[in-house]
Amino acid sequence: MKVVLETAGWLLLIQGAGGLVNTAFGWWSWSHDLLLVNWLPFLSGQEVFAAIVIGVLGVAMLAAARAGKKEG
Numbered sequence: 001m002k003v004v005l006e007t008a009g010w011l012l013l014i015q016g017a018g019g020l021v022n023t024a025f026g027w028w029s030w031s032h033d034l035l036l037v038n039w040l041p042f043l044s045g046q047e048v049f050a051a052i053v054i055g056v057l058g059v060a061m062l063a064a065a066r067a068g069k070k071e072g
Helices: 002-025 029-034 047-067
Strands: none
Touching (some): 002 029
C-alpha cells in the first residue's frame, strides 16, 4: 500500500506543479495534452486553482505513505 500511495502522490505532485507552471506562465505548451487539469472540462477557467489542489493532494498522499508503519 505504501508503494501505491507514494507512486500516486508523486504523480499528482508532478501533475499539480506542471499544471500550475503551464497555466500560469505557458512555458510548456507541448505538455497541454498531458496535464490532468486540461482534460477535465468542468475545470475550464479554474486551472490554476485545480493544479494547486492536485499538488497539495499529492503532498498529502506522500505524507500518508511516510506516516504508515515502517517496514523492517
